[in-house]
Amino acid sequence: MNKNRPGCTRPDRRDALKAAAGAGLLAFAPEAALAAGQPAPALDTRSASLWSLWLEALVPGAAQAGAADYLQAQLALPRDHSALFLRYMDWPGDYRAFYRDGIRAVDVLAQVRHGQGFAELDAAARGALVGEIAAGAPSPWVGPPAGLFYFVCKADGADLVFGTHAGFKQLGLDYRAHVEPAGVWPRRA
Template identity: 40%
Template sequence: MPAPLSRRHLLARGTTAGFFIVAGQWLWLTPREAEARVFDPQVLSPEQCKALSILGDALVPGAADAGIAAYIDLQLQAGDESLLIGKYLGVDTPAQTEFYRAAADNVISLAGDKNSMQTFATNMASDSLSGWAGPPASYVLFVLRADALDVTYGTPEGFERLGIPYMAQIKPDKPW
């Protein structure tokens, strides 16, 4: 595990995203930094975060490094201020937490190892997974893939990865 951040480093960072517990300490980090330090999620369990991270990365390679699990957990902490795309899809704020918990629990109970995740995702798309519980698997796939696109390609770094000029009027000082 990387060494804890120093106060000097934190002050030098200037623009950051939120508080995360890392190794028992509250730290002010971006989700990407938090995930890199194996953050302690506040809403989802560590196992649920890992499951969402693995599936998100299978859908959109790079999403795990971009901090998809920390992003989701941080937004669920934000309540009414959540930036998750689910608000556009008629999932109200209280229901979003249960949505992601159910999604992760399905992955934990039904998916195999990391190598079988592509097949698992294909079966999610066709709603053909036996034993799936909660919101339809194809809908979960759509939402989680959209979250993964957000963290991977919805930032200046993501645009650069695709070779698109970001052309910000006001550049965001943090990705989310």
């Protein structure tokens, strides 16, 4: 219960972070990047890797298309230049926090349901977890709204895998963009 907001039954952010830390899920930006004077990645390596696995569970082919690198690159851009679907949802909060907290919530839920993290689950367990999150009200869930996280990530995955010349070709369709993308993202041709 959130002690700072009377009547609020949601856990507060501190409780969520304590739970994640207790589960060993908090990781920080790589020291090497900071020591080299480079900006830290938007997400730590573990979170980016988990997001890639999560996206692959939502849209097969997303991991091969470079999901983790795509997210890192998009989060490094100013909000008004991002191609992430979250932009079109008018999300008022921090984009990095949305994805970071969402993937941590997925991993915590996997730990609670299956006794292991999302990365260790087999395809059937991942699918069951995806279904529960898509329904919008898994418990415990401490992150952005679960249904919104699912919806936004699935749209991001669809854009990454199918929103390109190669993706349209894979679907057997002609690519007819209303506005031609400024650059080519996917690793595959």
